[in-house]
Amino acid sequence: MGEGSRRRRDPEARRREIITAAAELIVEVGVDAITHRMVAARAGVPLGATTQYFDTLDDLRDAALGALAHEIEARVEQTRAEVVAEGVTPAAIARLVHRSLEDARAVQADRAVVTAAVHDPRVRELARHWSDEVIGFMAPIHGEDRARAASVFIDGVLWHAQIHDEPLDEELIRDALTGILGCTAQGSAPPSTTSSAAASV
Template structure:
């Protein structure tokens, strides 16, 4: 006789959050609903409302999950900068890394678009911007950090519009101009 599978409420909740983040990357925030999430997560429709009272709560949890991943990316950038002989090129590669992987780039684009489309989500992109600025400030100073952060926002907008991104060498050229003292 086989026993029932042990319930894992936290595992199920995380599965729902992960499926929501994937859907946001695939169809954007506006295209996400409980039915699509349940289907993507492989859970009954009622499970999405069991853990999250509203669609907005679920989207917020998914975007917060993405924010944790971006924090980990920034930890990696800080480490790479500490070991790099060419820190400007390291920053350029970091910026372009979001366009290298389809799912990651779609998730990043959705994350930044959510700031514009979803009331109350701006704290997530503000946190990312401030965190990136802190990492860059440690290596390059305040002026470069703020200007490079603004530039990276522009790259995300270009990517979101399916515009071609500058090459690594072009980004290095731009960033080198930001490191030039006044």
């Protein structure tokens, strides 16, 4: 049985191919630029197949954004596990952030979702999830306010990568996080004034 016959007999596989093609195009040209014709050509399916599975272009865009969201969600979970394993220190966080900047596909997917979030409240909620997760694993160690400030800085680092040819150096990211989180060179928070005074009594 040829490849074309297998795909015709597996409508769910064809639907996934169409969604994957749409997601790839969203990353490349933006959510508002894709068309049924572009998606069909990328997926290698007849033009009518896209409307067979998705009544409107908005339905197709939503499905593709959902696929990108799932991709980002998986990366968030992986990042959280790695940070917890390595320690929630500026050095470990900077290492993981810099590593993510070297993944062009990940950077483009993030940009596509955040750009869509400007106009779509549903996607906006998803885009906030990344920041919430970052705050979530830093706050127990460094406090809510410092964790939120660090998350804003990391968002800025990611957006910097969208408009510059070279990402920020890992050392710069580490040093900035050290200052934001109020850490020592070893990555631990310095003792508070109150604690130091009590210890000297």
